[in-house]
């Protein structure tokens with residue numbers, strides 16, 4: 001299993017939730033500062049996806065505009081432009097669209113077999129079923145080495161990503177404009193939307209409000225089993241004045257690669273560090289592994305040169321599952337933020353946090 005890319009949805013909407021008006025020209029819902037930020041998000045992405053409806057309605061270029069950002073990409077050894085991706089059931093896309101004609105970058109079209117033959121001269125057409133399933137699109141993108149995907153709409157695509165629980169983050173720019181026309185496309189249509197969102201950022205860019213959300217991930221039953229194992233490992237910690245933590249590094253097939261607990265080996269060792277010290281950081285199996293820790297990995301430490309967050313980021317471990325967010329007793333904890341910013345998936349299981357607190361009531365201010 002190669003991991004699916006981290007999926008960031010980006011949309012600009014009117015105050016009343018529309019992506020556009022019902023007219024033929026695109027309604028401007030953004031300003032220069034917002035465009036510049038979205039350009040940076042494009043530059044950070046390995047690929048950009050829009051629905052076929054957006055290719056038809058807006059004829060977007062989907063390129064990084066800033067020459068400086070393009071240079072940064074090249075200097076980092078990445079292609080100058082992200083890969084362009086679209087999905088269609090009908091295959092009805094004009095090969096003369098700017099999606100295909102502008103920019104010397106790879107173009108991928110996910111379309112049912114036979115529906116998009118006219119596009120095979122201008123793009124790589126990939127069949128992942130009829131209609132194309134977005135989970136299989138993500139699997140295929142992952143297999144092509146795409147680690148980060150920016151989804152820029154439109155409404156049908158955003159709705160499906162959120163409804164299928166396939167998005168990791170959402171950036172929403174809200175313009176002080178009311179469209180007030182039910183014929184206009186909405187940001188989101190009906191859906192079950194199984195995964196709750198957590199607000200991570202609120203900012204103002206001129207008269208545009210920028211909100212950022214993280215999509216809460218669901219732990220699997222294997223995740224819960226391994227996390228409980230990590231919590232139980234904390235019982236083996238020597239009596240200590242700092243956090244009593246357990247950690248397990250495991251694979252989706254059930255293999256446990258390593259375990260650790262605080263104070264193991266060296267009294268100053270943290271649990272994640274103890275577990276990782278038993279593994280080669282370049283072990284290829286880590287690309288599929290999950291780090292289970294009873295506590296949020298630390299982000300700054302007085303006692304050691306490297307934090308556990310940094311040690312995790314020096315491996316390819318794509319997921320971290322944890323029970324309790326580090327309370328700021330000693331230092332301001334930013335483990336989750338740094339892991340997410342680096343494209344790693346973090347799943348919190350607050351339902352198990354009270355067990356971790358119970359193991360740590362020796363610390364000031366910690367109650368079960």
Ligand SMILES: NC(=O)c1ccc[n+]([C@@H]2O[C@H](COP(=O)([O-])OP(=O)(O)OC[C@H]3O[C@@H](n4cnc5c(N)ncnc54)[C@H](OP(=O)(O)O)[C@@H]3O)[C@@H](O)[C@H]2O)c1
Nearest residue numbers: 011012019051052053054087088089090153154155156157
């Ligand atoms: N404000 C913003 O941030 C923003 C951003 C983007 C777009 N927009 C606006 O949004 C509007 C377009 O939105 P939209 O909802 O109509 O279109 P959309 O989401 O861009 O595309 C919908 C189309 O994508 C294809 N599609 C979607 N999911 C698919 C799946 N799972 N498998 C296969 N094909 C799939 C289908 O194409 P086929 O019909 O070809 O099968 C479907 O009709 C435009 O007005 C545009 O201006 C606004």
Ligand SMILES: [Zn+2]
Nearest residue numbers: 270297298308
């Ligand atoms: Zn640590």
